[in-house]
Amino acid sequence: GQQLNQSPQSMFIQEGEDVSMNCTSSSIFNTWLWYKQDPGEGPVLLIALYKAGELTSNGRLTAQFGITRKDSFLNISASIPSDVGIYFCAGRIPGADGLTFGKGTHLIIQP
């Protein structure tokens, strides 16, 4: 099936630092979504992107739908302890009902 390459796999950062993660694919996607998963819970939607080139913010989070439609990035500014978790990108290829998920980026914030 389709694959999304999400990087990095994990990040160890200091509180207050900015964070950047991205997903790439060899296929074109119509939709890019970014989710966050806290321990013991299901993924929660952070940002949804529907057009190539779209740049969307949600508080300290900013995500972009790449103009080639094969990539997306998520930035978190001025990280805080509650940002800890696993971040997933997900995309929908044209004509498909389901989403393809990346393998996740583990964000760990060191005191």
Added chain:
Amino acid sequence: NAGVTQTPKFQVLKTGQSMTLQCAQDMNHEYMSWYRQDPGMGLRLIHYSVGAGITDQGEVPNGYNVSRSTTEDFPLRLLSAAPSQTSVYFCASKTGNLNSPLHFGNGTRLTVT
């Protein structure tokens, strides 16, 4: 709205046992799906349904059955559990609009010994 509700939260099975993971949503979503989450593998689609009476296979359907007799419920059945099915299972739903995002339940952690 309660959103997507999964039961049980935890389950331990012996190899060969059968069980059903329950999923219910109260958002009148047409689309429902089951994913499994394994370390280093992300979320992989098991089965999905675009409406009552319609189901289809995802990426990893073997060993699992589903049915969709109502819009609200989408149970996942393991007919003969195997240790390879030890995982965390997530149910997710969305509207029928292709671009609408998935809403996830809080998961069922299954261990097969």
